[in-house]
Amino acid sequence: MVRIPLTPPAGRADLMFPWPVVTEFLQRTDAVVSPGTEHVHVDLDAN
Numbered sequence: 937m938v939r940i941p942l943t944p945p946a947g948r949a950d951l952m953f954p955w956p957v958v959t960e961f962l963q964r965t966d967a968v969v970s971p972g973t974e975h976v977h978v979d980l981d982a983n
Contacts, residue, residue: 938958940951969977 938953938955940953942949942951974980
């Protein structure tokens with residue numbers, strides 16, 4: 937399992953996913969947006 941803890945100011949949530957699901961998601965993501973090219977698709981520094 938992959939645990940993703942979220943801790944916003946108003947509470948807490950722990951998301952749990954089977955690792956094969958996370959692996960498949962990341963492989964599909966890499967196929968669409970190659971690692972290192974994220975800045976071409978999204979401006980992460982924009983406010």
